[in-house]
Amino acid sequence: MVKIIIVNYNSDKWIDRCLYSIDQAGLIEHTVIVDNASTDNSVLFIEQRFPKVQLIKLYTNLGFGQANNIGIKKAYEQGADYVFLMNQDVYITPETINQLVKIAKKNPDFGILSPIHLNGNGSELDFGFSNYIVPLKCEKLYSDIFLQNLAPLYELPFVNAAAWLLTRKCIEKVGGFSPSFYHYGEDDNYCQRVLFHSLKIGIVPEAVIFHDREKRTENKYFDNTALLYERKLIMTLSDPFNNKQSIREIYMNSCKMMIKSLLTFRLKSLKEHYIKSKICYSLDWKRILYNKKQSLKEGKSFL
Secondary structure: OEEEEEEEOOOOOOHHHHHHHHHHOOOHHHEEEEEOOOOOOHHHHHHHHOOOOEEEEOOOOOOHHHHHHHHHHHHHHOOOOEEEEEOOOEEEOOOHHHHHHHHHHHOOOEEEEEEEEEEOOOOOEOHHHHHHOOOOOOOOHHHHHHOOOOOOOEEOOOOOOOEEEEEHHHHHHHOOOOOOOOOOOHHHHHHHHHHHOOOEEEEEEEEEEEEOOOOOOOOHHHHOHHHHHHHHHHHHHHOOOOOOOOHHHHHHHHHHHHHHHHHOOOHHHHHHHHHHHHHHHHOOHHHHHHHHHHHOOOOOOOO
């Protein structure tokens, strides 16, 4: 059994086509939507147009990862063999999930399988996705596309969580998303943990989704340098393969750079490193390191 999990937040622009594509695949009754305290009309629309979905309403925005954890836990408890995480701005074809499941059954050592991500109208690859499948990261895929000799499955270290098929085995070994991340970075960390727990990540060329995000230009999580640095710190210290860099080292390095900038009268650099040291000092490192420790254990962490 497959359960589809969608985290919804102010999705008026996409949710109709998203859920219609699921309905066309005959999976609307197997869909769990976790609403992150939306303020638009998307929840009312879901209730009126797609009453067969299981809708979980949150009263505060928990972020992408923790909201997904609620849906994953619900699907797991209901006996799902596979969980398909799907963004609210993603549309599937009638065969997308069947194709992923077919490959998953033949390759039990893969914890995450993802389809090819096209843009919203299917005219080209989603730009972000195209960066994950370059030859240095995904061996032979580009070459095999050109030679029209595609294999059923290609291994790679990371693909974004817009469309993930998670196996029950993966959930039981890796668990859910780390609560150290609010929005963005949680899928990078999850992929690291999948690899740490000796599972693989793959792309299934036969399966396709449409990710309707190419026209969006502003995103504070990428435009704000402070948020970028904060996320970089959390990602570095949450990485299960990182046993070298410590919080103290990072903080002391920022302080040293502040002193160096002051002595050389580089005021812009002084300001930048002051902000970095302030961010580093303000983060709840005890919680972050506790979450990392939990993620190293095999089991249903964070669910």
